[in-house]
Amino acid sequence: MATRPGIDAMRERRLASHYALRRRTLERMRDKSTDLDAAPMPIDPSIYTDAVFADRERRLLFHGLPIVAGLSQDIPEAGDMMLFDVLGPSIILIRSKAGTVNAFRNMCPHRGAKVVTECSRRTRLTCRFHAWTFDLEGKLIGLPGKEGFDGLDRAALGLLPVPVVERHGLIFVRLEPDGEAIDIDDFLGDFAAELEHLDLANATPIRRSEIPCEANWKYAFDTYGESYHFASLHPTTIGALAYSNVMIYENHGLHARLAFPREEFNVYKDEPEESWPHTDYGGLYFLFPNMVINVNAIAGVGQFYGVSRLFPGESVDRSSTLLTTYQPAHADGVVDTAKWAEMHDFIQRVVTDEDYSVSRDGQNNLRWAPPGFTTKLGRNEIALQHWHRNLNRIMGDSA
Ligand code: FES
Ligand SMILES: [Fe+2]
Structure with a gap:
């Protein structure tokens, strides 16, 4: 791999950031605890079913905010x-x-x-x-x-x-017709530093899919933001790789980073830090409103970036996910990209067969929910609570 200026410093920042995340994760594993919000949060189901809400949301979020249209290497x-x-x-x-x-x-x-x-x-x-x-x-x-x-x-x-701007390997557009430029520094805030060290600008796209979902985009998106369901919904897939209901939550204003303990952390969770082996696990990067970058490991191969972007569909109860798997530049010692493609297909299968089938059925139930019914986000679903508070703020700000 050709040396690029600053690449070692970027690697140091990446490892330090991911190491800090792992430190907190192992603490939670030892305590058998998870990050918690202050109280459970009720959610009015109409945010998933109301066409008028969906129209405003499309205008304020998807046309008003900077939205990632692709990555630099696309x-x-x-x-x-x-x-x-x-x-x-x-x-x-x-x-x-x-x-x-x-x-x-x-x-x-x-x-x-x-x-x-x-x-x-x-x-x-x-x-x-x-x-x-x-x-x-x-x-x-x-x-x-x-x-x-x-x-x-x-x-x-x-x-x-x-309006378009390219920053840290991400290409943002803003579709609002007034043509105002994007203030990307303001939008990313301190999350920019976490995105920078991923070196997304040099990540190579390996495989792309569009995954339809018969549910509101938020019902689908909510499945990415908690590990509470891993053991019950994904017992033989994700649940076999990561702990259920243990989550580390790192707030970055509109954005956030999450981590879930990997099964292999269990082997050394009681060991001193100096003896921890390298890991390619870096957590989930949530870029508001609709994007998740899964920084994760392919066992024995290297790191992959699974980029999911969720979008509202033609009606309030339809959505579409663009899933793209990238090979980080620092994982390019492996020439055969088949492992990244296999990982992509695995994620697509889990999302389609497990997460999105729950989303489809839940969406139908919410459509017919009795008056006064609310869904509830638990204290343990802290990342979702923050995300929904951000949504409420943006939707409420301009009511
Ligand atoms: S040249 Fe484009 S519409 Fe006529
Ligand atoms: Fe899931």
Whole structure:
């Protein structure tokens, strides 16, 4: 692997951060305890079932906040592009010649056709309807039959830009139509330091899936944020790898990091720190509102990043998860990527067969919940309580 500047310092920061997380985790294992919130929290089921709530949520969260459209290595070279259309408006993300990422509405300024229907490396974009052509900066550079548009300001006929920023290997867009720039430092706060040391900018995508779920996106998302269900719902899968109902919660404002004890920690939980072996386990990174990065280990192989992004579907009771598995740059000693692909398929299977089948059935129950019924988040579901308080604050702030 080629040496990159600062890579050793980044590795040190990563290991120190993950070591601190493991220290707290082993303490909890020895105590047989878990991080707890102050009290149980009731949740009104209408947040999962009400179409009016869902519309406001889409506007305030998914169009108003910076949302991760992809990772840097999804479009590594100039002219590489991807489409991000899971939230409704189709967005083109394209790496410019200067190496930055540009984002545009995938809507031709002529008659509104989709300019890009397939992703491939390009030097220019040509609309298939009447062949208007744009450069990688979105500027109109080809206008067949240009006399037909005499009197129009050609400079104003470029692709419509969408605010975009690339930070710590993540490409954020903001879909709100007012075009205001993204203040990513404000949005990430102190979570930026935790994201930085993952070196996501150099993580290679190995496999991608889109997982449908017949439940509101939050019902599906809530399954990622607690380990209380590991033994009961996942006895032969996740529950065999990690402890149930022991969780470490680290608050970063809107964002958070969680850790669950791995079974192999049990072997050395009573040993002094100096004798702990290396681990590739780094916990779950929750980036508000809809993203989880699972920093985890493939036994005997190395680290993987399982990136899940959840999105509302066409109706309040449908959602979609984009799952992408990345190989970290620091795990590239292994050339064969089959193990990362296998891990991806395993996660997809567990999520689909176990978590999302519970979500689907629960969603249907909540739809028909009697008046006054609330779901309850336990003190042990601390990460979910914080997440829902953040949701309430954002939804309530602008009621
Ligand atoms: S709609 Fe694109 S060139 Fe006409
Ligand atoms: Fe689960």
